[in-house]
Amino acid sequence: MPGHWVIFTAFAWGHLRPESNLAVTLARKFPDVTISCIVDTDFASKSLAEIKRNDMLGNDDSVLSRIRLIPMGRAMAAMTPEVVANFATIDPRCLPFTPPADVVKIHAAFDAMMEERPFEDSMGKMWEPIDKPNFIVSDVMMGHVTPALKQKYGVPLYVWFVGSATALTRMYGATEKGGRAPTYVQECHAIEAVPEASNGMPFAKIAHQVWARSAYMKGDIIHIKGLPPIYQWEDLPQNTWYAGFYDTIAYGHPLLEVTDGVFLPTVMDIEREGIEGVMEWYAGSANREVLCLGPQLPPAYFSPTGSKKPSQLANTEVQYGYPGITRPSDTQPKLEPCIAFLDEVLDKYGVNSAIYISFGSIFFPRQATHVEILFDRILALEKPMPFIFTTSAPRALVSDELAKRIKDSGRGLMVPWAPQQAILAHPALGFILSHCGGGGTFESLSQGVPVIGWPFIWDQPAHALWISEVLDTGFELLQVRDGPIKGKAFRGGSNGTEITGTDEAIREEIDAVLKACQGPEGKRKRANAERVKQLIWDAHQPGAQIDQHLDSLKKFATIAN
Template sequence: MVRHIIMMPFFAWGHLRPQCALAVTLVRRYTDLVLSFLCEVDFAQRAKDEMPRQCVSEDERTALLSRIRVIAYGNPQPPLTPELEAMVMLMDPRHLISPTLETCADGVEVVGNLMGEHAFVDKLGTAWGPVGALPRLVIVDVMMGNLFLPVKDMYNVWVFLWWFGSTTSLTRGYAPLKYGGRAVGYAAECEAIFADEGRRAGRPFGDIARDVWIRDSRFSNDIIKLAGLPPYFQWEDTPQDCWHPLFYQCLAVGARVVAAVDGFLMPTLEELEPEAHRDMIQWARPRRVLCLGPQLPPALLAEGAWESTELLAKLEVNYHAPAANADINGHAHGHTNGYANGHTNNGHTNGDANGEAKEPEEVAAKSGAHGHKNGESSNTPLDPAIAFLDTALAEHGPNSALYISFGSIFFPPEVHIKILFETLLTLEKPMPFVMTLSTGRLADELTAALAASGRGIVVPWAPQQALLSHPGLGWMLTHCGGGATFESLSSGVPVIGWPFMGDQSQHALWVSQVLDTGFDLIQVRTGAPGLPALRGDAATGGTQIAGTEAAVREELVGVLQTAQGKEGARKRENARRIREMILKGVQKGGSAERALGELDFII
């Protein structure tokens, strides 16, 4: 008998990628399960390209991916030009909806076809037939409320929320106010201020939404207390000046999503956040909270991960490159994920640019993964970031290098990047580094100084999961998004946190103050000028943020030198212990496997 579930991921890579891994985890665990993976048309191919990385063999790719139906829906997104971005930033956040209502309506229609066991054709021209079983469960992203909420109203189906970060970050976002949550009542508070001329003070609604996001009067003493974290000031959730109108929808619509779901799937482990987990059970009850562990390729959650990551690096999806098969005509490589016409399709392929089908191992061999390992040459050069870490390992030893990534959206002020580079290029003990630059730019003088030093490289993209398993890598400097946080912990790599907003702040505090596997930068913060961070002696008001270049430079020099010394080595050992805890939790008989088994009674 076949079982059937639906997933509704959000398109942002930090959301989409772990949900691709979750899809493979689910069909691996439940061998009679067919999974309909609804993906916006612009991102369906990237989802298909990511899923093979989650399989341990070609046999598993054939067996598992044939039961995942990546269904493209919605309308293509317009290019985000500077003019469009400027217009978006001025919009009333109540009217900025992503995905668009038109795309969500198309998604609702797709769900109707799945619920009615109807044949249909998706937005990439793939024909889908009946599965032979009605969906029993929908797994939804918190950003997908405008698609999910109508579905919830129309169909009697279980719905679980997939969260992308730590338990404390979900609690801070969406728990009731008394547990430290912020979303419940956020929209109503913004509307109340806007309606009161005195409190409004001439501000447009977008400015009110931003100001309440930073400092909500409902927290009378400004201190946030979350189970499992030290207390902190509420404005520390906005450590950088990076408000976006979509943040309003994240809380306003997200609160309705969290209130409507029947349970929660988390990428953490109970044993990683025991106090936060117990607290969430209290505020979420009677709904289930299932901790499934980090959703990563099995090769990265195994001893000797470096033996596999070279191959994985060659197959890693470059999310920021043009999609290989994003257009309906399909000029580049593609594959199908099965049950397209109601029966199994084992024709999964992973092709090259001219459409010739290649298996993943063949692609890796062609690109030089195996050639690198045994010293053979290849027509395609080794990934430059991997090659740089190889050199760093040979010249400076294990754990000597730093990987810098602020994700696909965030980037520090130019003056802070200049200070960071100047610090790295003048450290007495070299700390070779790789930096990804998917947004922002480097000044010409920094580019020239970097080239002259030989101490680092800047690349537009790097295979992050592979880098984190490289023996030459010692640290990651990161914005502490959910993906980076759990990938670094799962690889045993300590971090230097440079958070920008939201969940990143809780992750940075968690790894630095609770897990003790990293540092949390304070002086680089620009989000609440003149306001302190609650570190050190709370009685004296915490740590003042000077806002000067000298303070930023002093902090960076101190943290980087400390990372190279005994304290850094101690934190690395802590990170390795956390990795061992994660490996134990996700292996057979571990807490994550037991939690996954609890879905059996639902699906």
């Protein structure tokens, strides 16, 4: 009998978007398999739109009938205005990524699938039974849900991780391999249990501080295979904290422990040493698979840029926001202004002349002066560097004065949302200034766009380090750091780099980086980025590395009678 695979997605767009594309990739590769995607109800329409986009851009209408998009639960229902206002200080144990009531609903739906009986989703639709599932793919954030299903039914379980191999090692690898997870929760609880150690700190602050500096990381230096060494406080370069980060370790690590394999959005030829590092601590003698499936993007993203490609991508991109937190979608502009702006830039300044500035849909610098300095230095360039600046994050607020200055300059376009994939594919674009989240990192690499990194937390510091120091496809800003622990950077010679964080130091660093972008160093990094792009594109070719790794899943394509 044909296989029935279930993908448990996470609602965050940096996760849901590639997972929606992953569903299409798997359906396209295995034409007899039916795929059920469990999606948060509030974001099901976005996932469906992304699936249809991939299908349309891939000129393949055969996959939609085999992807069942099943809305279950509403994680954002717990995000009341009070919770949002106190998100950084709330006890993370009180705000699980998947609320308990949703876990019950999702488990009930999966039980019905396994028992081959009808069930009702959160939108009131009845789903008729098909053959019971024989394979599970789980987002790493679904640790409240999928380990129990693995334990109950013994169905093979693979995890999807959104970032690089080295970022996976930093999050979940063994302590001696530079990993955080094995000791993190234990250390947080141990500090809380001893009044002299906690000194009255709430648990949220304990979790934040241990994230920045663990007593288990001897010498304060992190060694991860595939990356140069860093001090552990460099892994939290901004004073950022959300309750969900604790949850990703507290429940993500037990999930990894019971999985049979891991999917990564990287490819072997750009991260071979980092992938070997994952295999050492994850696969080991347990016979678990590490499969590199490459960036999960529409097929059109891996084809040469033509005159219609940016506008084609822009006209199909899915606008995304968090209900009750981000700006309503009806206030967002049409997509055309960004591409029209870049078309004008191309005519006036030529190829690779513009920069795209985005901190994603969640993050934004706390220090308003840092943002002011950034735009002051861009606008002061003798050789213009036109820019698109997206303010999609809830905290991405700039002064009226700065907004007017950007508008009056004629060099910049400020928008509440931008079609990122289309922008990255435009020939006018030269660089992206980014927080280095997994989605944006691999989208940039897939288009050969060099990066200026301004990371905050989670997988972002590892990506910024990888891009700037290993791939040599970008830069990382160091003086903008304002993390909870002040310390120097390991890189920069035998004595490292002192982080003063003064306005003057930030100005000097940004000036130096922008100058480098427009000079020989920028050309070198762009050439390196183009080489990485080609390696990614080559890996996506029929019969190449990604196809070979997907072939490993053939064993799940049918269900034994």
